[in-house]
Amino acid sequence: MRIPFDTMKTRFTEILLKHGFILDKAHHCARIFTENSLDGVYTHGLNRFPTFISMIQEGLVDYEAVPxxxxxxxxxxxxxxxxxxxxxxxxxxxxxxxxxxxxxxxxxxxxxxxxxxxxxxxxxxxxxxxxxxxxxxxxxxxxxxxxxxxxxxxxxxxxxxxxx
Missing domain, CATH: 3.30.1370.60 (Malate/L-lactate/L-sulpholactate dehydrogenase, NADPH binding domain)
Structure with a gap:
């Protein structure tokens, strides 16, 4: 199954927004996950995205943090x-x-x-x-x-x- 780049990035962005991300951070994260998949590195793209969401839900990733x-x-x-x-x-x-x-x-x-x-x-x-x-x-x-x-x-x- 092939998912167009823009479709995947948009969906990732929507999911991140639902989990509390601000738009700019959601876009950046979604872009990186999607580009990794586009380049064939699914282990750090589409396949890793559900784990990333779980880490957010478990409080292991603070989406509001600023270095x-x-x-x-x-x-x-x-x-x-x-x-x-x-x-x-x-x-x-x-x-x-x-x-x-x-x-x-x-x-x-x-x-x-x-x-x-x-x-x-x-x-x-x-x-x-x-x-x-x-x-x-x-x-x-x-x-x-x-x-x-x-x-x-x-x-x-x-x-x-x-x-x-």
């Missing part, structure tokens, strides 16, 4: 995501890194207390499309056993490197 600056030193910033939607926090942080890089030649932004950023490549494209090299990484829940082990103890630590 708060905790520290800065020239080209480096540290933010508290306040459990806001991971994709919005990641998009915000990449925008800050791009701004810092424009000012200093390099920008480094870290965020804590956030949620799943969905497909990390989204933020690599964000940097590359603005003419910057982007390097993004995160940790995950323990999902890989160490060498010789049986039980997961390590995250798979997604890494993105994007060049314009």
């Amino acid at each position: 708060e600056l905790e520290g800065t030193n020239g080209l480096i910033e540290q933010w508290n995501g306040k459990l806001g939607p991971g994709m919005l926090n990641a998009e915000f942080c990449m925008a800050r890194a791009i701004s810092l890089a424009g000012e200093h030649g390099i920008g480094c932004v870290a965020i804590r207390n956030t949620n799943h950023w969905m497909r990390g490549g989204t933020y690599g494209w964000q940097a590359a499309n603005d003419g910057f090299i982007g390097i993004c990484f995160t940790n995950t829940i323990a999902n890989v056993p160490p060498w010789g082990g049986i039980d997961p103890r390590l995250g798979n630590n997604p890494l993105v490197i994007a060049v314009p």
Whole structure:
């Protein structure tokens, strides 16, 4: 079954609005979920959307949260995501890194207390499309056993490197 891009994005937006999102944040989240599906990354698009809604309902994602600056030193910033939607926090942080890089030649932004950023490549494209090299990484829940082990103890630590 094929769902047109605009149909999927509109439906995602409607659902997010029903769960309390303001229009701008709903549009941003819906766009990222839909673009991930369009690019064939359904695990972080259409297939992940119901889990995202469940996390909102369980109070694990605060759709009203706004990142708060905790520290800065020239080209480096540290933010508290306040459990806001991971994709919005990641998009915000990449925008800050791009701004810092424009000012200093390099920008480094870290965020804590956030949620799943969905497909990390989204933020690599964000940097590359603005003419910057982007390097993004995160940790995950323990999902890989160490060498010789049986039980997961390590995250798979997604890494993105994007060049314009």
